[in-house]
Each structure stands twice: as structure tokens, then as C-alpha cells.
Amino acid sequence: MARASEVLDVLAEVWRDLSPALPPGVPAVEAAEVRLEGGVPALAGEPLIGGPALVAGVREIGRRLQAIEGYGAAGAVSDAVARRSSTFDTELFAAAALGGMWDEMASLADGLELDAHALITLADYAARPALRAGALVVKPLVTASRWGRGTCPSCGAPPALSVRSGKEGDRTLFCPRCGTGWRYPWVRCPACGEDDHRRLGALHASGEGDFRRADVCDTCRSYVKSVAALDPPNADGVLRLDLDTAALDFAAIELGYHRDGVPDDRGGPRETGPVEHRR
């Protein structure tokens, strides 16, 4: 298996190269503001990337990832998508990738007789430059909004992790797909909204104190990792932190907690470490 950091290096490079110009007038800022007011992610339904551009992105990402050990199938799947792009609705494909509609994506994979996990992963990766560009446009709206949800105010994805920063130790959740950060209370589960502290706990990596931990919820059995940082991470930094804290994922999953979200970003084996369960 490939080193997971190698995958992130390749992705960071290809995302830089793919970095698309958003279509004119997209995202529609006024509509985005109305959505946020109504508790809907700012970028919901925005055509940030067209079907042909997304297919081209899938092709390029598959081509570059296939050289990495364990990613050989990426080339074949992305080839098949590009070769057969006249046989399915690429605009729906793009909308599903942007909106994280993975059930729809799995149906498409079935129709094309492709591996669903591989197609979802490639489509997710290919949509990210457009999501990041869209998130930058709506960032002032998101910052000014009173978003109270545990999912990304820009694109709707579940958070990759929490970052604790500042003197007050404020909690900011970060999105793995578009890089958006948003404030969220500590004593509340992002997945189900549970705010009874007796139902919320933390798994600590030994020797790290509160520096790195997984906040767990016994109501919905989900967890979110939490790290302390001086500066908020950028979009690539969120993925690095996620990778660097993989030991916490192992520990939480081993204890029967799950992580809501997007396809696996890390793609390879992770180092485990000793972790203790504390209340």
C-alpha cells in the first residue's frame, strides 16, 4: 500500500493544476445568502463545475494516482468514465459530485459496471478544486452568518475535525471537501446535536493531553477528532491534520464509534498508537 502522505502530495499537486475558473455568476451570492439564512449550505445546487470539466478532472486524477501502489484501479476507472461520458448525463454526474450525493454516484457506477468506491473517490477528488473556489467566494457570507449546524455551511459535508484555537479555546470545525471552517459549541455533537455532557466524552492519545483527542457521542455513536493549533489550517492543511491524527480514528472505530462523511481521504495504512478512554 502507498504511504498516505504520498497520495496527499499527488492530490495537492493535481488540485493546483486543475484549479478551474468558476462559470460567470457562479456561485450566485444573493441566492447563497438566502440559503444560509434558511439553514441550507451556501453552495447547494450551484453549478460550480460543468460535466465535461469534471470528467476531465476525474481522468487527470486517475492518471496521476494510478502510478501509486494500491491505486492501480484509479486509471482504469477514470479511463472508462472518460471513454463512456457520452452514454450518461455528465451534468448530473457533476451535480452529484458537488453535492456529495454518493448514493446517486453508486447507482451511476452500477450502470457503468464500475467499482462504486473508486468512482465516488475520483469524483469527490475531482470536484474539490471547484468547491474550494466556490467556498472562497461565499466565505464573507459564511463568516457573517449564524450557522448552527454541524455540517459545512458552504458545501454541506460533515467536518473532518475540530480545531481548538485562541485563548478561549474556541472550537472551529473544518470541512475536508472545501476547506471551510465554522464555529461550533464544544458541548454539542456535530452529527446529532446532542448537548447533554453526560452523553459526550473524549478519547485521548496517551501523552498528548488535550492537544489531540476524539470527541465522541454516545447518543449517535459518532466521533470528531479535535486538535489544538495556533493558526487555522488551509484546505490542504485540514487533510494533513486529518492524516496526522489517524491513530485517533483507529482508536474510536475500535471502540465502536463511526465517522460520518465523505470517502476515505487517507487511502492507506495508518499508524496506530496507544490511546486511553477518558471521561
Ligand SMILES: [Zn+2]
Ligand atoms: Zn465544505
Ligand SMILES: [Zn+2]
Ligand atoms: Zn451524536
